[in-house]
Amino acid sequence: MTDNKKLLDEFFEKKDDCKSFITTCKKEAYEQAEYIEKEKKCGKSFVLDGVLAGIKDNIFTENIKTTCASKMLKDFTAPYDAEAVKRLKENGAVIVGKVNMDEFAMGGSGETSYFGAAKNPWNKKKIAGGSSSGSASAVAGGLVDITLGSDTGGSVRQPASMCGVTGFKPSYGRVSRYGLVPYASSYDQIGIIAKTADEIKKVYKCICGYDPKDSTSSKESEKEKAFKPETLKIGIEKNILEYADSEIRQAILKAIDFFEAFGAKCEYFEFPYIDILIPVYFVIAFSEASSNLSRFDGIRYGFCDKEIKNADELFTKNRTLGFGKEVKKRIVMGNLFLSFGENETYYQKAVKLKRVILNEYKKAFQKYDIIISPTYLDKTPDLGKGKSNKNFIDKFKNELCTVSANISGFPAISVPCGFMSDGMPIGMHIMSDKFTDEFLLDTASYFQNKTNFHISKEVKPSGI
């Protein structure tokens, strides 16, 4: 029988030297463990018994701080659990704390966190990726079994790829967003990070399903689709593969060979709207962000400079002092795209083109069961060099691999598929049709059960 108390004793003895956590919650964790033990003695069983979980710090947890890694919310405590957290706990998982992230999930390196960047357990000089940086580094560093993250443009899959773990973004609408602090509501989705796709599937089945408290939650059920390697049809995004670093490209090609060896039919295809994926993604994301973040004025939530006497000055001062540079930049850009005269040119066009992109992917999934590409195109950057020296376009080049799943709402996963010559892990991105999430997880699981990239190199961060 699992001894949750012992697991917690072990967890709280470990040293978090990758800054994976912002907050740990000893009292609440032991209380939950005690409750589980009591229920088990009465004959109840829990699917997630013995699972220690970390929650990204933009997902509400009752009585535990939810900071969004921002000065704006550094002392904010949520009044209730997010639906996904509630379901995790009901199924016996023990929440041990809140994990690090880019401020308000804006960034791809973890470096915009007000509390300092999470480090990559494979090499502490490297970024852990973002925005769910702590979610990935906590699992890779062996601190927890699973973490919840949020994925708006690849924020679960990209750090999972850099930290050599498995990161899954479900179909939009499959996991309730109730209690997730919104960044770009039409893209945001709560995702799961664990070492294997099997563990993710177990967690996913506990937290997915309709929630009336989230108006975008879907009542549609999972499409029945059995995984058979010999009949699998795979589309490979040729143009994205060509942008990738040669070592990454080679790893993906080997993974494709793997599937072919088991009878899968693989075909290269060129996505016709590749050039507009990033513009469409960012116009909508920044516009929604500027609207969503307008609620943070220091009055209802978080940071407030009490010395100010005038309301207008109060809003401006609180927002100026409370938000970091990247967040401010995205708010300003969003306001530009939504402003009078530019709304039609940018925002409305992007929304229409989102539909065009979705239709094109729907067409692709009439031909293929899954679409494969790299999760990240370049070597994992060093801390401090992630994005600072690049121009705007280069900064977002890597999002090309992952944003399509958010624009279309399709499920996608990143699984480890090799290593760079510098020893850092490489991730393979697999996307499938909407509401075929379990089929996608079965596909990833098949790959992992026949390969050992997710376990072949022991991660031993010092002090853990």
Place this chain on the structure above:
Amino acid sequence: MKIDDDIINNLEKMSKLEISQQEKEDLKKDLNEAIEYFDKLKNISFENIGLLDEISESIFREDIPMECKDKESLGKYFSVPAVLGSGIKS
């Protein structure tokens, strides 16, 4: 469109943010690069694509009138701490 100081100052006001001169210069550079990149959206034809086409089913619950709670039972929820200085209370 070229992003100039006037546009930046306007956006600063709309965003309810104070932006330093250095940040404004960085922002102007980033915005100009972004606009150039996003101008790709201008060149694409998407006739017959509606703005709300992506909504294929109603995602909203049915609009059923319900009895509302009486104000008195909700009274305690309207008490909030002072925000501005210490003099204004609601």
